[in-house]
Amino acid sequence: MTSDSGTASLTRTEAEHRASGITVTSYDVDLDLSVAEETFSSRTTIRFTSSSLRTFVDVKPTALHAVLLDGAPLSPDALDRGRLPLDLTSGEHELVVEATMGFRNDGEGLHRSVDPADGLAYVYGMSFMDAAPSTFACFDQPDLKAPYTMRVTAPADWVVRGNAPAREVGSDAHVRRWELGPTPPLATYFVTLVAGPYHLLGDEHDGIGLGLSARRSLASVLDREADELFTLTRQSFDELHRLFGVRYAFGDYHQAFVPEFNAGAMENPGCITIRDPLLFEGASTRADRCFRANLVAHEMAHQWFGNLVTPQWWDDLWLNESFAEYTGLRVITHATEYDDAPVHDSYLRRVWGITADSRPTTHPVAGNPAEDALAALQNFDGISYARGANVLRQLAARLGDDAFLGGVREHFDLHRFGNATMGDLFACWERAGGGADLSAFVKDWLLTPGADQLSVDREAGVVRRSSPPAYPAERTHLLDVAVHRDGWEVSRHTLTDAETPLDLGDAPVLLDATETTWAICPPDATTMAALPRLAPTMEDDRLRATMWNSVRLALFDGAVTPAQVADLLVAAPPVEDATTAQRGLLAWLQSTVLPLAPEGTTARYHAAVLDVLDRATPGTELQLSAFRHVLATATDAEQLQRWAGGVRRCACRCRTRSASTSTCAGGHGAAWPSSA
Numbered sequence: 001m002t003s004d005s006g007t008a009s010l011t012r013t014e015a016e017h018r019a020s021g022i023t024v025t026s027y028d029v030d031l032d033l034s035v036a037e038e039t040f041s042s043r044t045t046i047r048f049t050s051s052s053l054r055t056f057v058d059v060k061p062t063a064l065h066a067v068l069l070d071g072a073p074l075s076p077d078a079l080d081r082g083r084l085p086l087d088l089t090s091g092e093h094e095l096v097v098e099a100t101m102g103f104r105n106d107g108e109g110l111h112r113s114v115d116p117a118d119g120l121a122y123v124y125g126m127s128f129m130d131a132a133p134s135t136f137a138c139f140d141q142p143d144l145k146a147p148y149t150m151r152v153t154a155p156a157d158w159v160v161r162g163n164a165p166a167r168e169v170g171s172d173a174h175v176r177r178w179e180l181g182p183t184p185p186l187a188t189y190f191v192t193l194v195a196g197p198y199h200l201l202g203d204e205h206d207g208i209g210l211g212l213s214a215r216r217s218l219a220s221v222l223d224r225e226a227d228e229l230f231t232l233t234r235q236s237f238d239e240l241h242r243l244f245g246v247r248y249a250f251g252d253y254h255q256a257f258v259p260e261f262n263a264g265a266m267e268n269p270g271c272i273t274i275r276d277p278l279l280f281e282g283a284s285t286r287a288d289r290c291f292r293a294n295l296v297a298h299e300m301a302h303q304w305f306g307n308l309v310t311p312q313w314w315d316d317l318w319l320n321e322s323f324a325e326y327t328g329l330r331v332i333t334h335a336t337e338y339d340d341a342p343v344h345d346s347y348l349r350r351v352w353g354i355t356a357d358s359r360p361t362t363h364p365v366a367g368n369p370a371e372d373a374l375a376a377l378q379n380f381d382g383i384s385y386a387r388g389a390n391v392l393r394q395l396a397a398r399l400g401d402d403a404f405l406g407g408v409r410e411h412f413d414l415h416r417f418g419n420a421t422m423g424d425l426f427a428c429w430e431r432a433g434g435g436a437d438l439s440a441f442v443k444d445w446l447l448t449p450g451a452d453q454l455s456v457d458r459e460a461g462v463v464r465r466s467s468p469p470a471y472p473a474e475r476t477h478l479l480d481v482a483v484h485r486d487g488w489e490v491s492r493h494t495l496t497d498a499e500t501p502l503d504l505g506d507a508p509v510l511l512d513a514t515e516t517t518w519a520i521c522p523p524d525a526t527t528m529a530a531l532p533r534l535a536p537t538m539e540d541d542r543l544r545a546t547m548w549n550s551v552r553l554a555l556f557d558g559a560v561t562p563a564q565v566a567d568l569l570v571a572a573p574p575v576e577d578a579t580t581a582q583r584g585l586l587a588w589l590q591s592t593v594l595p596l597a598p599e600g601t602t603a604r605y606h607a608a609v610l611d612v613l614d615r616a617t618p619g620t621e622l623q624l625s626a627f628r629h630v631l632a633t634a635t636d637a638e639q640l641q642r643w644a645g646g647v648r649r650c651a652c653r654c655r656t657r658s659a660s661t662s663t664c665a666g667g668h669g670a671a672w673p674s675s676a
Contacts, residue, residue, distance in 0.1 A: 007060055007082035009130065009372040012313055015141040021053035021088070022139060024146035026182065029136045031110075032153040033123060033195055034175045039100050040110065044137040046095045048146075056083040058133035058140040061099035068096040082133055097137035107262025109134035110193065115259065117217035122196035124258040124273055125162075126266060129314070130373050132188040141373075142187045143312050143419040149181035154195050161194045161213065163270045165252050183269070184249060185417045187310045192268035194256040201226050205234040206241075211254035214276055221279045222257065228289075229255065229296065232336055236297045239335035243327070243405055244304055246412045253303075255296070265295055267302030267324070274299075285621050287579035290344040293336060298328030305408075309415040314376030316422050318365055321380075322388025325349075326396075329389070346515055346545040347577045347584055351552050353386025354520060357451045358557065362471075365391060366422055366446040383449070390518045391445045397478060397516070398441070399433045407432035422446075444473045445518075452477070452519040453557075454495070454511050458526065462499040463511065465519075482513035482543055484534060490514075508534060513546050522554035523547075528564055535572035548574055552588060562596035569593065570601075570608045578625040590632055606633040 028045040035041055039062055046057070064076040067084060070093055078085055086095070103112035103123070108131040112123050125135055132140050152160050153175050160166045160178040163186060170177040199219035203210040210233055214222040233255070237248060250270040261275035278292050305327070306320040329345055332338045356362065363379045365388045370376035396404040407429035415424065430436050450468035452475055457464055467473040477495040482488050485507050493500065502509075508530040511521035523531065531547065538544050551568065554560040569589065577585040594602050609629040616623035634640055 007130075009374040010058075010141060011372045012315075012370065015143070015313065018053075018055045018139060018141065019143050021051040022048055022055065022144060023050075024048045024139060024144050025092075027136070027138065027146055027148045028151075029148065029191075030151040031135070031193070033110075033158075034153050034155050037103075037112070037121070039102050042097075042099050042101045042136050044095075044097045046097075046137065046139070047093070048095070048139075049092050050088040050090065052090045053088045054086070055088065056085050057095060057097065057137050058082055058130075059084055059097055059099060059137040060101075060134040062102045063100040064097070065100065066096075066098040068094075070094055084137075095137070099137070101134060101136075104131075104134065105260070107260060111258075111260065113260045115215050115217050117215075120197050120216060122198065122215060122259060124194045124196075124256065124261075125192040125268075126262070126273065127191045127268075128189045128266060129377065130189075132191055135191070135193075138188045140188045142189060142310050142314070145185040145187050145310065145417065145419070147182040147185055148191055149179070149183075150193065152178040152180070152193065152195065154178065157197050158195050159198055159200060159213075161198075161200075161211065161254050161256060161271055162192060163190070163250070163268060165209065183251075186269055186307075190268050190307060192266070192271050192273060194254075194258065194271060194273065198256070203230045205230075205237060208237065208248060209252035210234075211252060212257070213254065214257040214279060215259060218257070218276060218279055218281065221281050225279055232293050232296050232332070233300070235335045236300045236331050239331045240300060240304065240327075243331075243408075244412065245405075245409050246304065246308070248303055249308055249417075250303060253300075255299075265299050267299045267306055269303060269307045272299045283624070285578040285624065286340075287344045287347075287577070287584075290332070290338045290341050291348065291579070293332045293338045294328050294341060294345065296328075297331040297336075298324045301327035301331070304412060308412060308417065310419050312419045312421050313370065314373055315368060315370040316366070317370075317376055317380065318368075318384040318388050319422055319425070321385050322365070322392055325385050325389035326392040340541065343541045343545050344579065346542075346549060348579060349382070349386040349389075349583070350515060350545075350549050351556075351588075352583045353382035353390070354451050354518070354553055355556055356382040357387055357449065357518075358520065358553075362449040364447050364449045366442070387451075387518055388446075390515075394445065394478065394517065395429070395438075395441065399429060399436065403432040403434070403436075404429065440474075444475045448473045454479075454519045454521045456502070456504065456509060456511070456524045456527075457499075458504055458506070458524070460499075461501055461503045463493075463495060463502045465495055465498055465500070477512075477517040477519060479511065479517045479519075480513040482510040482546075484508040484530070488538070488540065488543060510543065510546055510550060513543060515546055515549070520553050520557060521550050522557060522559035523550055528554075528560055528568075532567050532571035535568060538572075541576065544574075544576060548577070548585060552585075555592070562593060563598050565593055566597040566601040566604070570604045573605065573609045573612050573626070573629060575609060575612055575622060575625040575629055578621050586629060586632060589629075594633070602633050602635065606630065606635070609633065 025047040030043040032041040060082045064079050067074040103110055108126045110125050114121050132138050150162055154160055156174055156176050162180045164181040164183045166178045166180045169179050197216055198213040199216050201212045212226055255272045257276035257279050258273050259276055265274040301324040305323040329341055333341045365383055368379045410428040411425050426438050430438055448471050450471035452465055452467050455464050480490050481493050482490045490513050508527040555565055574585045609626050613626040613630055616626050
């Protein structure tokens with residue numbers, strides 16, 4: 001029969017009912033990807049034990065051909081909204097489902113795409129969050145984990161990779177047969193397959209087979225990037241093994257750069273899928289590469305937190321992401337060349353998270369109701385990632401690293417290849433912390449939404465702490481405070497009360513100078529007036545990021561005016577943030593500041609970044625970043641056309657240089673970066 005177009009989202013009540021009576025022993029999935037361009041055949045054998053139970057199996061086919069329960073046929077016509085009813089007796093069972101499935105082109109299920117560069121087709125699997133049943137029949141919920149064996153028939157010129165090492169077991173002139181598994185127990189949403197004429201590279205580290213793949217048209221790019229990617233992977237494995245004290249548990253580790261991916265990456269055990277623009281076919285900055293390094297380590301951290309131990313239900317999905325966000329940044333900062341990662345991460349993630357936490361749509365980090373699978377994503381944003389990671393960083397500081405990591409290791413030991421809740425993890429931390437009671441910390445930081453505001457009252461000589469009236473909390477803030485006297489001096493403070501003494505006199509101050517806590521810290525009038533004078537000589541990259549984030553959040557909150565921000569921008573153009581990402585300063589400048597700033601600000605800022613460009617060393621990232629700011633604020637259409645035609649500015653002040661000559665009008669040779 002042909003299924004209807006609608007499917008039902010699994011509710012928590014349904015999942016609990018099914019999990020109470022079913023234990024899955026194994027999945028055996030047989031896929032034939034060689035039969036057609038639009039569809040593939042799928043045969044799933046599920047072995048499980050159950051109590052006497054009425055439930056259903058999830059399957060979303062193009063056509064459902066046959067269903068056998070313990071050898072007895074069930075009617076395919078019973079399929080309704082992706083669910084096939086099952087009336088189970090107590091005991092062991094075998095369910096066989098044969099179907100035709102449709103390749104998808106939305107980045108979910110089994111996605112098939114054709115490379116416009118050479119016409120070759122590529123396939124990859126994305127089973128999150130409820131897409132697995134469009135590839136194979138399953139009990140689709142995170143707490144019914146089981147081992148998988150996959151058998152794949154593919155065109156003869158394709159290779160196959162997946163959650164376990166792939167073995168070629170047969171071939172003829174037209175097809176090749178592959179087997180993968182059995183795997184360790186996996187949640188359904190982690191099951192993947194990468195198949196096609198991919199360009200493959202291999203390596204090995206510490207007994208773990210490493211792999212990279214990309215489309216053939218990107219082969220030269222992958223070859224160029226492979227050394228950095230393999231190095232990051234080796235370094236991250238070493239650091240994660242050191243931190244967790246638990247070996248990676250999923251065999252080989254393959255990273256597949258795939259086309260048309262609808263996310264940054266997916267942490268499928270043993271076979272990560274990553275959007276292939278992150279191979280950087282064109283120019284890239286250190287910020288771009290730092291983002292990629294962070295992503296690599298983030299997905300590797302998931303191999304423990306998420307894959308080895310999986311949430312019981314989707315309401316704890318935030319913990320997967322917050323933990324990987326925290327751990328990934330920690331790993332690349334301490335174990336790779338990207339020791340400046342916190343600065344890049346600050347520009348990219350901090351304001352994203354706090355602005356989400358300051359809107360009327362704010363929500364707790366944890367404890368959000370997820371009555372069905374799809375509802376879990378409605379409250380999944382910068383709060384889930386950035387604030388959650390910050391809270392874990394605070395917890396590590398409060399407990400101490402030994403207790404923090406000790407609790408994590410106990411969590412892995414207790415729930416290896418199983419499922420757990422946030423409560424399970426915090427119980428481990430309380431034991432590791434010598435019986436510490438973390439209930440107040442959980443209530444204030446994880447269950448109560450909204451960001452505190454920390455503000456300076458110079459006359460009273462205090463720092464005031466206030467939480468949003470709708471979400472009162474009594475949070476303790478551990479933070480560094482930077483005060484400028486003869487220079488910037490940083491000292492550690494603990495704010496436990498609504499008012500904490502801090503005698504500043506008339507010295508400019510940046511609260512939470514290293515962004516260790518989670519709060520809005522707007523510059524007061526004295527500080528804001530001084531920043532245009534101080535910012536141009538502020539050499540500490542970490543402090544500059546804090547300054548800009550404080551100003552951005554203050555503008556968002558209405559604590560400073562667009563005119564004040566414009567004066568700071570002209571005095572100290574923020575070209576040090578070289579990222580072109582949506583949440584970077586250039587995007588903020590274009591979308592928020594310049595439209596609100598006084599008339600003439602764009603011209604003033606354009607002149608300021610022209611001056612930065614003139615003074616930048618040719619070929620540096622600063623030059624490239626300044627060039628992007630110049631282009632973004634240019635208003636002379638004829639000038640832009642001349643630049644597009646190959647007439648460039650010289651590093652001297654004669655202003656032009658023809659692309660067809662070796663020197664500018666002033667006899668100099670240095671020009672704008674051609675790669676920008």
